Amino acid sequence: MVDSVVLVGCGNMGFAMLKGWLDAGMLQPGQVHVVEPTDALRERAATLGVNAVAGAAQLAAGLQPRVILVAVKPQVMGDVLPAYRRFAEHATFVSVAAGITVNFFEKHLGDKTAIIRTIPNTPAAIGKGMIVTFRNPHVGDSDAAFVDRLLKTSGAVASVDDESLIDAVTAVSGSGPAYVFHFIEGLTEAGVAAGLTRDIAGLLAMQTVYGAGALAAASADTPTTLREQVTSPNGTTAAALKVLMGGDRLKNLLTEAVHAAHQRAIELGKV
Structure with missing residues (x-):
C-alpha cells in the first residue's frame, strides 16, 4: 500500500511543507490529502495536484493515512482534532x-495515539528551517524515520527525548530568527551611523549574516575557530569584538534573552 499523508491546514507553513514534499519527490500529489476550509488556500493547494477538501468528513471513508500533519493555529486545535x-x-x-x-x-485522540510534536521555525518556509521533534512511546521507529524524511524537506531535523526541552528549543531556534533579524536591523543602523546609505548598510548587514551562517554550516571548523580566523591581532575586528565580548556582554545578553523566552514558553504551556 502506498503511504498517504493528510495535511490539516494549508496556510503559509502548511503550504510550504507541502511544496517541499512534492518538490523533493518525497511524495507524489496523489499521496497527499489536504483539509483546508478556506477556499483560496484550498484552491492554492489543489493547483499542486493534491486531493483538497474543505473538511475531515469529506476524506474518503476507506482512507488510512500513515501520517496526519496538523498545521492549524493552536487556539483552534481543540475544535479540529476530534474529527480525526x-x-x-x-x-x-x-x-x-x-x-x-x-x-x-x-x-x-486517545492515550494510545502515536504523536510527534515538532517545533519548526520560519525559515522552514524556504526549506532552511530548524525543526526539533519529540515523540511519545506509541510512535514506531519506521514511522518516526518517515516523518523525519518529510520534515527534512523543510530544513534540518533534530530530536529530544524529554518533552520539557521543547520549551528550550522554542527559546533558541523557534524564536531565534527574530533575534537574527533584530541583529540585522542593529547592524544596519550602525552602518548608517558610520555614514553609509540605508540601502547599502542594509545589504551589507543582511548579506554578511547570510554568508557567515552559510560558511559556519559548510565549514568543518567551529564558530569559535572561524571567529579567530577573521580576527587579526590589534585589527578592526579585534576592536569590535572587544566591545561585544568584553565582560561576555553579548553572550550574557543572549543568555538573558533566551531565558526570558524559555520562561514564557513554560508559562504558555500551562495555559
Whole structure:
C-alpha cells in the first residue's frame, strides 16, 4: 500500500511543507490529502495536484493515512482534532503548533495515539528551517524515520527525548530568527551611523549574516575557530569584538534573552 499523508491546514507553513514534499519527490500529489476550509488556500493547494477538501468528513471513508500533519493555529486545535479520531488507531499525528503538548493530543485522540510534536521555525518556509521533534512511546521507529524524511524537506531535523526541552528549543531556534533579524536591523543602523546609505548598510548587514551562517554550516571548523580566523591581532575586528565580548556582554545578553523566552514558553504551556 502506498503511504498517504493528510495535511490539516494549508496556510503559509502548511503550504510550504507541502511544496517541499512534492518538490523533493518525497511524495507524489496523489499521496497527499489536504483539509483546508478556506477556499483560496484550498484552491492554492489543489493547483499542486493534491486531493483538497474543505473538511475531515469529506476524506474518503476507506482512507488510512500513515501520517496526519496538523498545521492549524493552536487556539483552534481543540475544535479540529476530534474529527480525526477515527484515524488514531493507525496514523501517526504530527503537530507543528506551538504550545500544544502531546498530552493535549492524547486527550482528544486517545492515550494510545502515536504523536510527534515538532517545533519548526520560519525559515522552514524556504526549506532552511530548524525543526526539533519529540515523540511519545506509541510512535514506531519506521514511522518516526518517515516523518523525519518529510520534515527534512523543510530544513534540518533534530530530536529530544524529554518533552520539557521543547520549551528550550522554542527559546533558541523557534524564536531565534527574530533575534537574527533584530541583529540585522542593529547592524544596519550602525552602518548608517558610520555614514553609509540605508540601502547599502542594509545589504551589507543582511548579506554578511547570510554568508557567515552559510560558511559556519559548510565549514568543518567551529564558530569559535572561524571567529579567530577573521580576527587579526590589534585589527578592526579585534576592536569590535572587544566591545561585544568584553565582560561576555553579548553572550550574557543572549543568555538573558533566551531565558526570558524559555520562561514564557513554560508559562504558555500551562495555559
